[in-house]
Amino acid sequence: MDIPLKDVFMDKNEPYSIYNSIDTREILVCSDDLDKMKISVMRIFAIAIFLTFLFLLSPQKSNLFGQGLFIFVITILLFVMGLAIYRTYFKRRSVVISPDGIEDSGITTETVPWSAVNAVALRTGTGQRPLAVLLQLKPRAGDMLKLTRRGRTLFLYNNTLWIPVGRGMIVAGNPASPESFCRTIEAYAQTYGKEVN
Numbered sequence: 001m002d003i004p005l006k007d008v009f010m011d012k013n014e015p016y017s018i019y020n021s022i023d024t025r026e027i028l029v030c031s032d033d034l035d036k037m038k039i040s041v042m043r044i045f046a047i048a049i050f051l052t053f054l055f056l057l058s059p060q061k062s063n064l065f066g067q068g069l070f071i072f073v074i075t076i077l078l079f080v081m082g083l084a085i086y087r088t089y090f091k092r093r094s095v096v097i098s099p100d101g102i103e104d105s106g107i108t109t110e111t112v113p114w115s116a117v118n119a120v121a122l123r124t125g126t127g128q129r130p131l132a133v134l135l136q137l138k139p140r141a142g143d144m145l146k147l148t149r150r151g152r153t154l155f156l157y158n159n160t161l162w163i164p165v166g167r168g169m170i171v172a173g174n175p176a177s178p179e180s181f182c183r184t185i186e187a188y189a190q191t192y193g194k195e196v197n
Contacts, residue, residue, distance in 0.1 A: 022187040027098040033168035044081045048074060097185060099192050104163055107151030114193035116141040122182040130178030132162040133185055
């Protein structure tokens, strides 16, 4: 199933183009917004505490099925919380955008060159919530990329590479919306890519 990507590039020579305001000569190091990630961890922790109290006050606590269900749910929550803490404090993701290409520490093991990119689009989910910046790659370019196992399994579909926007990004030290993060990637791809749509 092909992922529909519309042409999102503007003419970089257009006098009022948004890309004229983006300096594409720099190497930008972007990272997940630490404050937003901490809030996510605290929410998971609050849900775990709430479910624990709910279980302790429930008559189902003496029921074997109820106990098993509680242990299962709490185990999943603790696993997710542990993973979130690990990703927040020990393995914080970074995205490097440069004239050479783009590299996501959680997905790629080397820079994805702009010459391999056909188009860039922002993918939204339910309620128009931004999920990822999609890099539509040139035919068979995805086969040549050096990705992590997780990256190849979860973030490469139909020759399209997904760069998650997560809980927000810090671009060059400043908070950025998913839309501006996507526009920055578009500007670099438009400037340095060859035959980009």
